[in-house]
Amino acid sequence: MDMPDALVQPFYEVPGRIVSLHKNEYLFHEGGAAKYFYFVHSGQIRISKSADSGRVLSLRLAHQGSVIGELPLYQKRRVYIFDAIAKTAAEVYAIEYPVLEHSLEEHPQLAVNMLKIMAKHMRKQHHKFRDLLLYGKKGAVYSTLIRMANSYGREEDGGVLIPLEMTNQELADYSAMSRESLNRLLSEMKRDGIIAYRGSFIFLRDMEYLRREVRCESCGAEDCIIE
Numbered sequence: 001m002d003m004p005d006a007l008v009q010p011f012y013e014v015p016g017r018i019v020s021l022h023k024n025e026y027l028f029h030e031g032g033a034a035k036y037f038y039f040v041h042s043g044q045i046r047i048s049k050s051a052d053s054g055r056v057l058s059l060r061l062a063h064q065g066s067v068i069g070e071l072p073l074y075q076k077r078r079v080y081i082f083d084a085i086a087k088t089a090a091e092v093y094a095i096e097y098p099v100l101e102h103s104l105e106e107h108p109q110l111a112v113n114m115l116k117i118m119a120k121h122m123r124k125q126h127h128k129f130r131d132l133l134l135y136g137k138k139g140a141v142y143s144t145l146i147r148m149a150n151s152y153g154r155e156e157d158g159g160v161l162i163p164l165e166m167t168n169q170e171l172a173d174y175s176a177m178s179r180e181s182l183n184r185l186l187s188e189m190k191r192d193g194i195i196a197y198r199g200s201f202i203f204l205r206d207m208e209y210l211r212r213e214v215r216c217e218s219c220g221a222e223d224c225i226i227e
Contacts, residue, residue: 005065007113008039014103014110016095021045021086027068034078036094038068043090048083048173058173059128061087061151061226067117068092074101127224132176135214140175141185142210145195147226149204159196160204174226 018041021027027038027045040062047060047068059082062068072078078097104111131143145162153160172182189195194210196203204210216224 007117008065010110010113011039011095011100012093014095015099016093019092019094021090021092023086023089025086027084027086027092028080030080030083032080034069034072034080035096036069037073037097037100038084038092038094040064040066040068041091041093044087045090045092046085046087048085049081050083056173057176058170059125061174063151063227066227067121070118070121073097124225124227131214137175137177137181138185139214140177141171141182143214143224144171144174144226145202145204146207146210146214146216147224148202149207151225151227153204157203158205160207161198162202162204165200166202 016036019027019038021043028034030050042064045062045066045068046058047062048056048058050056060066062084068084069080071081104114128143128147132140135142148162148164148166149160152164153162155161168182168186169179172179175182177185186195190197194204194206196205210216
């Protein structure tokens with residue numbers, strides 16, 4: 001297994017345990033009692049929010065080094081407000097909230113690391129909501145594809161291949177739109193030469209067009225990822 005990055009590594013010294021998840025297994029459900037703060041050790045975990053209508057909004061695709069379950073930290077009533085499900089086989093490092101809170105209070109450098117992790121996380125979420133609010137659902141699709149390319153993309157043949165297993169419904173869930181609307185938009189993008197398909201993977205033929213449409217120059221690539 002790969003080692004976590006420098007900011008996350010010290011948290012493995014805090015008493016906790018590794019939890020293994022199978023693909024499509026839930027780590028926790030929205031509304032469930034929150035007991036653990038998690039660091040993703042390996043694999044991918046999708047964070048999503050469900051509406052009463054049954055619509056799902058996927059918020060993040062957490063990967064190694066990502067934090068999950070941050071909102072109940074220092075809360076008297078701890079409840080998870082999202083669903084977390086393993087998109088692939090995954091492992092997380094689980095620390096009970098009281099244990100983590102005590103460690104943060106006792107070790108200033110650990111608290112600084114947590115502040116840096118959370119600040120980085122907040123910047124990523126800010127840029128996502130900016131794209132959705134300013135550029136609409138089409139912009140949300142464009143920015144989602146850019147984020148996936150920045151996170152998992154591979155440059156080849158003058159474009160970027162996204163070797164990520166993702167159904168159109170899953171892509172629609174990340175973009176806050178219906179699958180039917182997404183299908184129409186993807187067809188238009190394929191017709192206009194912006195994207196192509198290589199097997200089941202999306203190939204971005206004109207990444208610069210997508211970047212121009214959502215004004216990517218205003219944010220750093222390190223914050224523009226799907227996590």
